[in-house]
Amino acid sequence: MTTDRAPAADRPRQGTSGGSLYATERQQEIMRYATAAGRVEVAQLARDLRVTAETVRKDLNALQQLGLLRRVHGGAVPVNQLLAEPEVAARTEWTEEKKRIAKAALAELPPQGSVFIESGSTTALLAEQLPPDLQLIVYTNSLPVAMMLTPRPQLTVITLGGRVRAVTLGEVDNFALRSLREINVDVAFLGANGISLERGLTTPDAAEAEVKRQILRSARRRVLLVDRTKIGEAALWRYGELSDIEVLITNDLDAEQSAALNAAGPHVVVV
CATH class of the missing domain: 1.10.10.10 (Winged helix-like DNA-binding domain superfamily/Winged helix DNA-binding domain)
Known part of the structure; x- marks a missing residue:
């Protein structure tokens, strides 16, 4: 690394x-x-x-x-x-690396159908780079993602509803969870504050963790986008296992780390 x-x-x-x-x-x-x-x-x-x-x-x-x-x-x-959670406006670290991760995630888009794009800085960069001719139903709990994609007529953009967290501008709690339980999406693109072999997938907020758990259940294929600073980290709330993820896209991992993560379940893509 x-x-x-x-x-x-x-x-x-x-x-x-x-x-x-x-x-x-x-x-x-x-x-x-x-x-x-x-x-x-x-x-x-x-x-x-x-x-x-x-x-x-x-x-x-x-x-x-x-x-x-x-x-x-x-x-x-x-x-x-362990408990730090920067506000969405402050999440500018590792921008170039996150852009590379988001670009690599474009390969995981289905040719048609539906996707879920979760709130977060790297997933927002994915939304920003969606091909202009793409025709999909896009579900999201992110207000910035919804506002970015709504003007594109070839996309059908649907938000979950629910309380909006000021830190992430993501929708959480009962309304969001109720919506998630009613949908099945082809591919979900998620983020994490921490990911480790010992602690799995983690986030600092309990409400965010509940939404993330339900996203995992509602998607046929799950893709995790995290920069290398999240690897080996652990936040307060555990919401999933590495084996819950089909693809992990990150940057600058060495061969030993990549092999260990691969063995835990996801196919690891290093950009």
Whole structure:
């Protein structure tokens, strides 16, 4: 996996005069970097600290036991990162990567029939890139997606109704769930705040989780669009398993991560 290299001042420091750090010093450096970067990866820490990957894993396990970090696939995140949910207007990180993921998802569109496009930043980019001659019924719980696609006469756009969350501009609760129970769509395009082998598919909000669960039930084929920052992460509410997804489209995964996710169920497409 390609990892963005942090500036030297922000990376974990080695011991003075090139000497090795004691375990406590290493763990302090790991926490300092995790707090600044939002997550740490085993391979990168091993290179920066000049220790083995196994030593890093022991440090991460020790910090998890102290309640400071939470282990995820390939690394760890600070415990205070788990519940974060940026508002829709602030979801501009990784835009180019998300555009590539959305473009790759176009291959999963059915030639006719119906699709569901869930609320979210990457799924909205998919809606933006739908071919102009496409003729489909598009269900969505996303107000931005509905407003974007409604002017296109060849599409039939149907929203679920329900309470609109200010954070995501997505429709949730009873009206939305009632609508979802009445439909069957050919392909559903979903997002996630976290996806991991241990925790499955997760999101920070209970109402969003309920809608996502029902989308999984209402679709014949399910495609998950997530950038690599979501891989190995876990949010508060679990709404599905990796085996619930037929296709996972993401970016910059290494061969080991891709194989592990493939083995859990979905066909993994890396862009």
